[in-house]
Amino acid sequence: MHEYSIVQALLAQVTAEARNHGATAVRRVEISIGELAGVEPDLLETAFEYFRERTICTKAELVSRRIAAAWACRVCGRERRQQSYLRCERCARPFDLVRGDEIILDKIDMEVPDV
Amino acid sequence: MCDTCGCGDSSIVPVEIHENILADNDRVAGHNREHFAAASVTAINVMGSPGSGKTALLEATARVLSCRYGKDAPRLSALSGDLATDNDAVRLCNAGIDSRSITTGSACHLDARMVHDALHDSSGLNWQGSGYLFIENVGNLVCPAIYDLGQTANVICLAVTEGEDKPLKYPVMFRKADLVVLTKTDLESHLPGFDIAELEDALARVMPAPRMIRVAALAEDGVDPWIDWLDALPSGAGAVR
Numbered sequence: 001m002h003e004y005s006i007v008q009a010l011l012a013q014v015t016a017e018a019r020n021h022g023a024t025a026v027r028r029v030e031i032s033i034g035e036l037a038g039v040e041p042d043l044l045e046t047a048f049e050y051f052r053e054r055t056i057c058t059k060a061e062l063v064s065r066r067i068a069a070a071w072a073c074r075v076c077g078r079e080r081r082q083q084s085y086l087r088c089e090r091c092a093r094p095f096d097l098v099r100g101d102e103i104i105l106d107k108i109d110m111e112v113p114d115v
Numbered sequence: 116m117c118d119t120c121g122c123g124d125s126s127i128v129p130v131e132i133h134e135n136i137l138a139d140n141d142r143v144a145g146h147n148r149e150h151f152a153a154a155s156v157t158a159i160n161v162m163g164s165p166g167s168g169k170t171a172l173l174e175a176t177a178r179v180l181s182c183r184y185g186k187d188a189p190r191l192s193a194l195s196g197d198l199a200t201d202n203d204a205v206r207l208c209n210a211g212i213d214s215r216s217i218t219t220g221s222a223c224h225l226d227a228r229m230v231h232d233a234l235h236d237s238s239g240l241n242w243q244g245s246g247y248l249f250i251e252n253v254g255n256l257v258c259p260a261i262y263d264l265g266q267t268a269n270v271i272c273l274a275v276t277e278g279e280d281k282p283l284k285y286p287v288m289f290r291k292a293d294l295v296v297l298t299k300t301d302l303e304s305h306l307p308g309f310d311i312a313e314l315e316d317a318l319a320r321v322m323p324a325p326r327m328i329r330v331a332a333l334a335e336d337g338v339d340p341w342i343d344w345l346d347a348l349p350s351g352a353g354a355v356r
């Protein structure tokens with residue numbers, strides 16, 4: 001299950017950022033998952049709960065935002081209707097994916113000691 | 116944190132990141148792409164379900180190329196991702212393709228680092244001297260396409276026995292495909308319900324530029340259009356999709 005390897009990449013990224021900021025703990029991790037990213041948010045959360053043990057994220061909550069896929073014609077700007085062909089009838093060219101394939105780390109809330 | 120003894124309070128600091136979680140894979144894939152470009156090797160990521168005929172397609176490719184071009188046939192090399200065995204690499208070597216397996220253990224896909232390690236492995240795969248490097252991915256329609264390997268093109272083998280609705284069920288994979296090879300077409304006559312129009316319709320809903328080639332690899336039927344498609348690819352280059 002690749003959600004496990006994605007969580008490991010995520011934890012590595014979060015740990016590096018937390019270290020750079022001198023954080024002692026991470027409280028919350030916000031991510032965005034596109035509908036066509038090939039990642040199941042539920043599986044990702046389960047994997048996160050498992051792998052966060054003994055990392056700086058032990059106490060962290062994972063919040064994922066689902067991004068719907070959107071396709072549009074680069075020439076005329078027309079958007080694709082749900083489940084229809086991926087081709088602009090007006091311009092006879094393939095639609096481009098505008099959003100919906102992202103696997104993004106958006107934001108980390110960290111606990112940083114006051115100086 | 117501690118009001119009574121003052122042992123060091125802390126604050127919650129929000130830090131905006133906005134970075135791709137697979138950025139590390141993509142960076143290594145970019146590095147692989149530089150290797151392929153420097154050696155003028157066209158790398159093909161061959162994906163599909165277990166048993167969809169990926170290895171058989173590559174075996175037939177080697178046979179037909181050597182028939183077509185004789186001693187001038189382009190050299191072929193291959194890396195095959197395998198959970199536990201090196202059966203595919205052995206089959207490919209027997210077909211005249213210089214091959215090594217990448218044993219993935221429990222991983223359900225290849226990633227750019229596994230491919231990179233294999234490119235630098237001292238076991239003597241002469242991928243630099245080949246025209247095409249086929250990377251036979253782990254049999255799986257769910258996730259291999261998420262991981263860029265540095266390939267020039269993505270190919271999905273889909274057997275006629277798998278069902279016309281598979282592209283709609285696995286849109287993430289098919290969206291990334293540059294080509295679908297419909298395999299085992301010799302079995303079509305045994306599948307009265309198989310409807311090629313329905314498959315083409317499904318592909319047009321998930322692939323921006325749908326392209327399908329029908330091949331019966333064991334009978335070496337339909338291999339020529341596939342080889343022409345390979346011929347037309349830019350060597351050692353290609354867009355990241």
Ligand SMILES: Nc1nc2c(ncn2[C@@H]2O[C@H](COP(=O)(O)OP(=O)(O)O)[C@@H](O)[C@H]2O)c(=O)[nH]1
Nearest residue numbers: 164165166167168169170171299301331332333
């Ligand atoms: N009838 C028929 N069987 C095929 C064809 N190509 C592959 N097969 C069979 O399908 C099975 C799986 O093929 P293989 O190449 O190992 O699939 P892979 O797991 O995707 O590499 C084997 O038993 C092959 O002999 C074909 O063109 N026609």
Ligand SMILES: [Mg+2]
Nearest residue numbers: 169170203251
């Ligand atoms: Mg195989």
Ligand SMILES: [Zn+2]
Nearest residue numbers: 073076088091
């Ligand atoms: Zn248009």
Ligand SMILES: [Zn+2]
Nearest residue numbers: 002223224258
């Ligand atoms: Zn996987």
Ligand SMILES: [Zn+2]
Nearest residue numbers: 146150231235
């Ligand atoms: Zn290198």
